[in-house]
Amino acid sequence: MQQRRAVFIGVMTIGLTFATPAYVHPHVFAEARLDITLKPDGTVEKLGHVWRFDDLFSSTVLVEFDKNADLKLGEKELADLASTIKDSVAEFDYFQTVQLDGKPIVMAAPDHLIADFQNNQLLIIFESKPKQPLKLGRMTSFGVYDPTFYTAIDYVNDTDIHVTGLPGGCAQKVVRPDPDQAIAQNQGTLTDAFFNDPTGTNMSKIFATRLEIECPAKS
Template sequence: MKIKAALLGVLCAAGASGPAFAHPHVFVDARLEVVADGDGNVAALQNVWRFDEFFSSSVILDYDTNMDNQLTGDELTEIGETVRQSLAEYNYYTQISDNGEDVKLAMPDVIHADMVDGQLLLFFAAKPEEPLPLSGHLTFGVYDPTMYTAIEFRNDGDLVIEGEAFDKCEKNVLRPDADQILSENADSLTAAFFNDPTDMSKLFATKLDITCD
C-alpha cells in the first residue's frame, strides 16, 4: 500500500516518484498543548492535527479497505500506527529546544486517527525521552523538517500551556516574518531549499517560547 511522503516518510501516493521539492504539498491546521506535571517537568505535548480535504480524500483511497468511501475502525487504527512508526525519524514533527539543545522525544504510545467532515485528524501525546525541567529558556514547535507539509497555528490560542509549574514562566508565541527571513538569508536559501531544507524549515515555524525562573 502506498503511503504519503510528508505524513509517512516515503513517496507520495498521488504519483510523485522523485524527490519532494521545498514547498508544501500537504496543509495542516494544528493545536499544541504543553502540559507540566507536579514536579515542574514537561509531562507531554498534546498534538491535534487537521489535514486539508484534498490530502484527506487521498488517504481514504489508500486505506478504505472495505470500499465504503469512509474510514472507520481498523482502517483508522492502521493509519495511526503507520504514522507512529514512520514519523519517528522526524521526531513526530514536534520540536523542543531546551536552552539551545534539541530534545529527543519518545515514541507515542498510540496515535489516534479520525475522519471528521471530510478531513483527517490525528491526536497524540509526545513526551521527552528524559525528564525535562521547566528551567531557563525552552521553545516548542511543530513543523516538517522536509518542508513538504505546512503545519499552521491559525491563532495564538492554538498554542497552550497547562499546569501550575508554568506560573513561574513567561509565555510568548513567536511568528517569524517570512519576508524578513528571506531577505536576511537570500544568499543561502535557494540552495538550501533544494539540497538541505532540514536546517531552513525551523526559521519559518511558529513557536511557543517559554522563559522560566
C-alpha cells in the first residue's frame, strides 16, 4: 500500500519545480460534477463530487494497480486504489474550496471514496459535509482546485454544478476567473511562496471555477 501511495503521489506531483504559475501547467485533467444539497433552512447538507480523469492518467493508474495484469481492476484492486487516492489528496482538503462571506470553511473527510473505471477512464466519487454546520450567508461559494497547479479539475458546463433546495430569494451563478485578471486583482496578497513554490500556498484557488450563491442580508 505504501509503495502504491508513493507512486500515485509521484504521478500527481511531477513537475512542481517550475518557477512561476506562468510556467506551471496541469499534467492531469479531470472533468468534474458537483451536486450541492441544501436543507430548507439554507443549511448545507452535503456536497457530491464526481471526477472523470483523462485517458493518459487513467491508463497510468490502471497499469499500476492492476495486480493480476488482466487489464482491468477488480473489486479489491479498486478498493486499494480508492484508499490510496483518499489518503493522497487528504492533505489538500480533497481539492475542495468552500467559503462563507470570504472565509474558508473546513470540510470533514468523506466517509467513503469510490474509485471506478468507465469507458477506460478513472472515476472518483465521494460525498463531503462541512465539519461544522454551514448555513448560507450573503455570499457562499463552492468549487474544486488543486493547490499544486498539477491537476486541472474543472466543470466543462455550468450545468455540471447543480444545487438542490436553493432557498427563495437566493441567486446562483458560475464564476470562471480569467487567470490574468485574477493575478492582477490579488497582486497585493500574493507572496513569493506563491510564485516560487505553488505547494506552499492555497492561493491557486483564485483561478478555480466556482459556484456562488448570494442570499439577501437578514435584518
